[in-house]
C-alpha cells in the first residue's frame with residue numbers, strides 16, 4: 001500500500017509514520033506548505049519525495065492512500081482533491097471546520113468508491129475495547145450515566161495554532177471534545193441528542209477556549225458529562241460508566257498510550273478488568289488497510305467523524321449561546 005502524507009505534522013512524526021510502516025505501508029511522499037520543510041521532513045523520516053503542491057503529489061508516485069494531518073481548516077479541500085484523484089483517505093479529526101463540510105467529504109468518498117476513515121485513536125485502545133465489551137454485554141445493566149475526564153496540560157511542543165488560531169480550528173472543543181464524543185458513542189452505542197455547555201479561557205487560550213464542561217442527553221435517557229481542558233497540569237484522565245447493576249471506573253485511559261486501569265464495581269465487589277496493551281495507531285492502520293482490501297471497515301469511518309464533529313459543534317454552540325443545543329448530524 002503506497003501512502004502519501006498530507007501535512008508535515010507532529011502527529012505523523014510521533015505516531016502515524018511508524019503505524020503506517022508497521023502495517024506494511026510504503027510512505028512515498030509528504031506534502032508541506034513550505035518546500036524547504038517538505039524536503040527536511042522527508043529526509044528526517046526516510047521519505048523519498050517532499051512536495052509543496054498537492055496536485056503534483058497526487059499525480060505522482062502511484063499512491064493508493066493519503067493520510068491528512070494538516071491543521072483543520074485544510075482538511076476539506078485536501079480530502080476532496082485526494083478523493084477526486086481516486087485515493088483512499090485517512091483524515092485527522094476534526095474532519096472539517098463544520099458538519100456540512102465533513103458530510104461533503106464523506107459523500108464524495110462514497111461516490112468515488114474509496115475508503116474514508118477518521119483517525120479517532122481512542123476506540124482502538126485495548127482499554128476502550130474492554131470497557132465497551134463490558135458495557136455492551138450488560139455487566140453494569142442499563143446505563144444511567146457516563147462521565148469523561150479529559151482535562152490535560154497541552155504539551156509545550158504543541159503550543160501554537162491550537163491556542164490562538166480559531167481559523168485553523170484551534171480550541172479545546174475542536175481538539176478534544178471530538179475525541180470524547182467518539183468515545184461516548186463507541187461505549188454507549190447511541191448518539192447524543194442535545195447538550196448544554198460552558199467554556200473558558202483558563203490560562204493558555206488566546207481568543208479560543210482552552211477549557212470546557214458539558215452535559216449531553218442520550219436517546220436512552222442516560223446522561224453524559226464531559227470535561228476537556230488544555231490547562232490542567234496535575235489532573236488524571238479517565239471515564240466512568242454507571243449502570244443499574246454496576247459501575248466501570250477507568251483511570252488514565254484518555255491517552256495516546258496503551259495504559260490505564262479499569263475497575264468493575266458491582267454488588268459482588270470490585271474486579272480489575274484486564275486489557276490488551278497493543279499500540280492504538282497500529283490497530284487503526286491494520287483496520288484501514290483491511291478495509292482497502294475489502295475486509296471490514298476502518299475502526300472509525302467517515303460517519304463516525306461527522307458525528308463526533310456534530311457533537312463538538314453543538315457543544316461549541318451551546319457554550320457560545322448559553323442555550324441547550326440540539327445536535328445536528330447533517331442528515332447523515
Ligand code: NDP
Pocket residue numbers: 006007008009010011012031032033034037038069070071072092093094119120121158160175256
Ligand atoms: P502540527 O502543528 O504538528 O502540524 C500541523 C501543520 O503545522 C503541519 O501540517 C505543518 O504544516 C505545520 N507545522 C508543524 N510543525 C511545524 C514546524 N516545526 N514548523 C513549521 N510548521 C510546522 O499539528 P498536529 O500534528 O498536532 O495536528 C495535526 C492534525 O492532527 C490536526 O487536525 C489535529 O487535530 C490532529 N491530531 C490528532 C491526534 C490523534 O491522536 N488523532 C493527535 C494530534 C493531532 P505543513 O504541512 O504545511 O508543513
